[in-house]
Amino acid sequence: MKFQYDARREKCPLPLVKLRLLLKKMQDDDLCVIQLADRGSIEDIPKLLVKLGYYYSSAVIEQNVVEISITKTKN
Secondary structure (H helix, E strand, C coil): CEEEEEECCCCCCHHHHHHHHHHHHCCCCCEEEEEECCHHHHHHHHHHHHHHCCEEEEEEEECCEEEEEEECCCC
């Protein structure tokens, strides 16, 4: 299953809180894609993912917008 979360208009800590809820729903094969524009969230979410043991990749998809793809297992 693929979870999509557009958090470009939301400010920290809301994206972090909502992402935690999505991560709880994820199964091993699922993918979660989140789009962020808030500087605090762009810095804090990767730290959370590392702490919780998730794998992720990130890319700048437009000016000031970062997209992070998250999995529970390494692809």
